[in-house]
Amino acid sequence: MMATARYLDSHCHLQKRGLPLATDEIMARAKNAGVSRMLCNATCEGDWQAVVDLAASSQEIIPFLGIHPWFAEHAERGWEERLRGMLKKIPAGIGETGLDKCCRTDFSAQQQIFTTQLQIASELKRPLVIHCVKAWGKLLEILEAYIYQLPPMMIHSFSGSREILQRLIRLGCFISFSGRLIADSKLHPCFLATPLANLLLETDGQGRPSVAGVMDGAGATDAPAQPYNQTLFSDEPAAISHLYQFAARMRGMVLDEFCQGIWKNGEIFTHTILPR
Numbered sequence: 469m470m471a472t473a474r475y476l477d478s479h480c481h482l483q484k485r486g487l488p489l490a491t492d493e494i495m496a497r498a499k500n501a502g503v504s505r506m507l508c509n510a511t512c513e514g515d516w517q518a519v520v521d522l523a524a525s526s527q528e529i530i531p532f533l534g535i536h537p538w539f540a541e542h543a544e545r546g547w548e549e550r551l552r553g554m555l556k557k558i559p560a561g562i563g564e565t566g567l568d569k570c571c572r573t574d575f576s577a578q579q580q581i582f583t584t585q586l587q588i589a590s591e592l593k594r595p596l597v598i599h600c601v602k603a604w605g606k607l608l609e610i611l612e613a614y615i616y617q618l619p620p621m622m623i624h625s626f627s628g629s630r631e632i633l634q635r636l637i638r639l640g641c642f643i644s645f646s647g648r649l650i651a652d653s654k655l656h657p658c659f660l661a662t663p664l665a666n667l668l669l670e671t672d673g674q675g676r677p678s679v680a681g682v683m684d685g686a687g688a689t690d691a692p693a694q695p696y697n698q699t700l701f702s703d704e705p706a707a708i709s710h711l712y713q714f715a716a717r718m719r720g721m722v723l724d725e726f727c728q729g730i731w732k733n734g735e736i737f738t739h740t741i742l743p744r
């Protein structure tokens with residue numbers, strides 16, 4: 469049975485480096501579950517073409533091209549010009565980028581790569597997807613210094629405090645929660661404190677076909693690993709219906725109304741690259 473609600477997966481990674489783009493089944497399951505739009509994020513330059521190809525093959529996939537902080541030291545000379553060149557040809561956002569103090573990548577390299585992507589997003593008016601782990605002070609310092617030139621921004625898989633949340637909301641950020649929301653009740657106060665007009669939901673998934681497959685290591689890539697409990701939440705876009713149902717229930721909202729609100733937020737976040 470086709471679902472009636474229309475879901476947005478605001479952050480995923482459907483490209484599989486080194487594997488064929490065998491997403492037909494994933495897309496069919498997403499469609500059947502009512503997932504009508506997916507924001508697919510690259511993690512390094514080696515991903516960009518795969519993300520562009522996926523978006524060309526499915527109207528539902530919106531491409532985001534960028535360099536993840538984990539890969540900041542591997543960025544090859546001239547990447548900024550190549551990114552600009554692709555963005556001028558293709559209506560794409562910039563992502564995934566950001567700052568991460570829990571990885572081994574040199575933090576000054578991360579900052580440099582992040583601020584360059586922020587500048588490009590600002591200049592070309594493209595939505596920017598931000599990953600931040602334990603680097604909120606530096607992130608806020610950079611964004612607050614940029615206050616009059618900020619592009620549309622989304623903080624993906626938010627994990628900060630209430631105070632950080634309020635400062636990000638004052639900067640106009642969308643705040644996206646992943647399936648960790650189901651597994652981790654520590655996220656609930658921030659989720660409930662996020663105004664509906666700033667809220668997004670995501671799988672952060674790589675389109676892994678099943679929990680069993682993940683346990684076997686099938687479909688593994690060197691893209692960012694899933695931080696939440698796979699036994700509770702599968703990471704392909706079709707699984708996001710569970711997250712929406714959980715989130716709507718927590719906020720005491722009717723599912724359809726909740727879905728419409730999130731859908732509208734996604735349209736506002738990506739308005740400079742839609743319609744494609």
Ligand SMILES: [Zn+2]
Nearest residue numbers: 509564672692
């Ligand atoms: Zn991600």
